[in-house]
Amino acid sequence: MNKILIFGAGKSTSYLIPYLLEKGAAHDLQLTIADINLENAQKACMDSERCQAVKLDIFAEEERGKAIASHDLVISMLPARLHINIARDCLKYEKHMVTASYVSAEMEALHEEAQEKGLLFLNEIGVDPGIDHMSAMQVIDQIRSKGGKMLLFESFTGGLVAPESDNNLWNYKFTWNPRNVVVAGQGGVAKFIQEGKYKYIPYNKLFRRTEFMEIEGYGWFEGYANRDSLKYRDAYGLQDALTLYRGTMRRVGYSRAWNMFVQLGMTDDSFTLEGSEDMTYREFVNAFLPYSPTDSIELKLRHYLKIDQDDIMWQKLVDLDLFSNTKTIGIMDATPAQALQKILEEKWTLDPEDKDMIVMYHKFGYEINGVKKQLDSHMVVIGKDQRYTAMSKTVGLPVGIATLQILKGNFKLTGVRIPIYKEIYDPVMKELKEYDIEFSEFEVPYLGYNPDNVAG
Amino acid sequence: MNKILIFGAGKSTSYLIPYLLEKGAAHDLQLTIADINLENAQKACMDSERCQAVKLDIFAEEERGKAIASHDLVISMLPARLHINIARDCLKYEKHMVTASYVSAEMEALHEEAQEKGLLFLNEIGVDPGIDHMSAMQVIDQIRSKGGKMLLFESFTGGLVAPESDNNLWNYKFTWNPRNVVVAGQGGVAKFIQEGKYKYIPYNKLFRRTEFMEIEGYGWFEGYANRDSLKYRDAYGLQDALTLYRGTMRRVGYSRAWNMFVQLGMTDDSFTLEGSEDMTYREFVNAFLPYSPTDSIELKLRHYLKIDQDDIMWQKLVDLDLFSNTKTIGIMDATPAQALQKILEEKWTLDPEDKDMIVMYHKFGYEINGVKKQLDSHMVVIGKDQRYTAMSKTVGLPVGIATLQILKGNFKLTGVRIPIYKEIYDPVMKELKEYDIEFSEFEVPYLGYNPDNVAG
Numbered sequence A, B: 001m002n003k004i005l006i007f008g009a010g011k012s013t014s015y016l017i018p019y020l021l022e023k024g025a026a027h028d029l030q031l032t033i034a035d036i037n038l039e040n041a042q043k044a045c046m047d048s049e050r051c052q053a054v055k056l057d058i059f060a061e062e063e064r065g066k067a068i069a070s071h072d073l074v075i076s077m078l079p080a081r082l083h084i085n086i087a088r089d090c091l092k093y094e095k096h097m098v099t100a101s102y103v104s105a106e107m108e109a110l111h112e113e114a115q116e117k118g119l120l121f122l123n124e125i126g127v128d129p130g131i132d133h134m135s136a137m138q139v140i141d142q143i144r145s146k147g148g149k150m151l152l153f154e155s156f157t158g159g160l161v162a163p164e165s166d167n168n169l170w171n172y173k174f175t176w177n178p179r180n181v182v183v184a185g186q187g188g189v190a191k192f193i194q195e196g197k198y199k200y201i202p203y204n205k206l207f208r209r210t211e212f213m214e215i216e217g218y219g220w221f222e223g224y225a226n227r228d229s230l231k232y233r234d235a236y237g238l239q240d241a242l243t244l245y246r247g248t249m250r251r252v253g254y255s256r257a258w259n260m261f262v263q264l265g266m267t268d269d270s271f272t273l274e275g276s277e278d279m280t281y282r283e284f285v286n287a288f289l290p291y292s293p294t295d296s297i298e299l300k301l302r303h304y305l306k307i308d309q310d311d312i313m314w315q316k317l318v319d320l321d322l323f324s325n326t327k328t329i330g331i332m333d334a335t336p337a338q339a340l341q342k343i344l345e346e347k348w349t350l351d352p353e354d355k356d357m358i359v360m361y362h363k364f365g366y367e368i369n370g371v372k373k374q375l376d377s378h379m380v381v382i383g384k385d386q387r388y389t390a391m392s393k394t395v396g397l398p399v400g401i402a403t404l405q406i407l408k409g410n411f412k413l414t415g416v417r418i419p420i421y422k423e424i425y426d427p428v429m430k431e432l433k434e435y436d437i438e439f440s441e442f443e444v445p446y447l448g449y450n451p452d453n454v455a456g
Helices: A016-022 A038-045 A063-069 A081-093 A112-114 A131-145 A177-181 A254-264 A281-286 A298-303 A312-318 A334-347 A390-407 A421-433 B016-022 B037-044 B062-068 B078-091 B109-117 B131-145 B178-182 B252-262 B281-287 B299-303 B313-318 B336-348 B390-407 B422-434
Strands: A002-007 A029-033 A051-055 A073-076 A096-099 A119-120 A149-159 A190-194 A197-201 A209-213 A217-225 A241-250 A358-369 A371-382 A413-419 A440-444 B002-007 B030-035 B052-053 B074-077 B096-099 B120-122 B149-161 B191-193 B197-201 B209-215 B221-224 B243-251 B356-368 B369-380 B414-418 B440-442
Touching: A002 A016, A002 A390, A002 B390, A016 A029, A016 A390, A038 A051, A063 A081, A063 B078, A073 A081, A073 A390, A081 A096, A096 A390, A112 A119, A112 A413, A131 A358, A131 A371, A131 A390, A131 A421, A149 A209, A149 A217, A177 A334, A190 A217, A209 A241, A209 A358, A209 A371, A209 B109, A217 A254, A217 A358, A241 A254, A241 A358, A254 A298, A254 A312, A281 A298, A281 A334, A281 A440, A298 A312, A298 B191, A358 A390, A371 A390, A390 A421, A440 B414, B002 B243, B002 B390, B016 B390, B030 B037, B030 B440, B037 B052, B062 B078, B074 B078, B074 B281, B078 B096, B096 B390, B109 B120, B109 B414, B120 B390, B131 B149, B131 B356, B131 B369, B131 B390, B149 B209, B178 B336, B191 B221, B209 B243, B209 B369, B221 B252, B221 B356, B243 B252, B243 B356, B252 B313, B252 B369, B281 B299, B281 B336, B356 B390, B369 B390
Parallel strands: A002 A029, A002 A073, A029 A051, A073 A096, A096 A119, A119 A413, A149 A241, B002 B030, B002 B074, B030 B052, B074 B096, B096 B120, B120 B414, B149 B243
Antiparallel strands: A149 A358, A190 A197, A190 A241, A209 A217, A217 A241, A358 A371, A371 A440, B149 B356, B191 B197, B191 B243, B209 B221, B221 B243, B356 B369, B369 B440
């Protein structure tokens, strides 16, 4: 029997657990769902006899250790900062571990010991990070195996609202953690390489330096740069690539509008607003505008941000009730970012019948036999409803598929790893196709950024 | 005999030490100048028999203690972070202390003990902070003594180049620490109150929200907001004032031009540039611009910042040799702010014959007998040369004057203090007039920001 312990029965497990239960008979699986809330764990078990729910506090060391000791593999679907406690126990009791989170420095530090004990701690096997690594490395390795040399790699991912539920002017709703959306791009300059030149975008220009891309059947998207475009340069073996750019996808027009909040200072999370609790939305706006005894807040804002009266940007603000003098922030000592989140959540929360959408777009530029070529690939996954979301599906299924592969002994790798290896991405990407998670690839003319080698 | 120990013989002592030596005979003073560099200390003594120079490392605890123990009063002209070591010794050996620096939290913590021992640790008695406190409190206390109620207080200070030495398009040269100028406004939102409303300006708008003011005979200036406009609200007793604004003065047009650097990201001090050592100024600029195979860096920048071809902003950049492809940054692992400082220092360093200028401008709005009034006051001090600067004069003389007052027993205050008290500011401001450091005051119509009580 293969005994799997899953920490956390949150919304990102709505595909993972059914997947493992569906495979249960064929692979003789026994699942334990451990959650601080027993009821959640019980619900997640879906009355399966192959599943037991237990109430477990992640900080209860003894209980946690006992639970881990009695299983073969541990999946942590908890918030990333909690993984390390589990990882240390997994080392102690010699169990494999799987997470969908970024490898922290603490996790990375366990690499050698995990390797010595023959354990695989597989991280970053969700969607972003996860499917992005696997889908990119699959193409990059194919190009290399044919003798091609990588020149350019760009990669964009977005968690958006599905076209059929896309009914606001921003073409955006919150499908995951709203806070991350509000503070996106803060905490450091965006750094990347274009045609061998390092480029830096400060926060105040981040949302004005977007790139555009089209996905047939879904129209146009834009991407703004992530902070960390060079993060996987070594992992992907792209040290010689001339262009490396990683970004976040939005519908065209979102970034230009979001930039209004950035320019006003409304996304700042570093200080608290005086009197935020009783502050109306209108007063919130006015706190970022010069004082005037005579002019309206509306005109002050239009002038400050140079918004023409017929600019659609304006209606995007109006649609958020940003100028309401009755609605209040209602949060004590709120930062501007918290206040803005409150305002946005009122309008950008998914309706019960709304569906989300995950989009991913890669560009691979390479040279082969003296010819420069480009391959683009993209993936679109649309959720079923608010429980069976595209996000949950694209995070949970790679975790589940990789888990089974580990239990079957199909991965030879040990240590702390991310899924950039053929032995991992091949079986996972192959099985994901059965669930309609797949990439369309198509050759395009190599664009690069410098077709004629003109000095720039 | 009154024995004074001065730590530090740096450039800010060029007025302080001659002042004390000049007063030496009348007040039976004996000075000791302690510096890590003996030669500097010796030079500062100017061959006076009332002055001895000693080499002293501020971190040599025993020596430091001995030196302090054998004097009556200690002046620290060292960098602010070093004051605390001296202050603790002053407590131990029961000596008064004077500095021109902001009161740190560590210094503040000594207040009660200093008070118990009957010691005065007088800080912030330079120009800004220093003369700003004294000149403001003198007027505020006068208004109050007549029964007036403060409505508005605005205060601006600038360290600039004197009109006769003002010969670049920026109307600016470095007269003090260049680094502080380059990173000015970073590290937090600018917060102030206008007509009872809290206002917040993010960094990316800071240099676009300036106020203007004229000083007769010197023309127009502009001010951008300091981070801390509310810092002295309680100290000044201005809890009920409707408008509080503190700012930094520049010549008109400086801030709009400086904003170009902010928008590009060139003032960022949080990351290092790849290959900064061999990077040309031109490459530095290009690192903040989108890649183009065909367009010039010049046109990309004009387009990015929307600079018309006949806009004087453009010439301000050209005059800095910002587009040079021969000049290099020459600093390893430089942050953008460090690189920008290097570029600016080449053009903004004072020539040997150049003079600096300190300007200060206060606005006091108040209500008396039901009538709203406003008093503006300003001060202009121009340096003699690069040794006898306006900065050194306006920092050193208040320190020296206050020191004599303490030794004469004229201040009854004890504890850690700043010069907001009549017993301090009256004699100091009076004596400063003898050195042509004085304010012109004049009544203006009360402007406030809301003469007609129209909703804003």
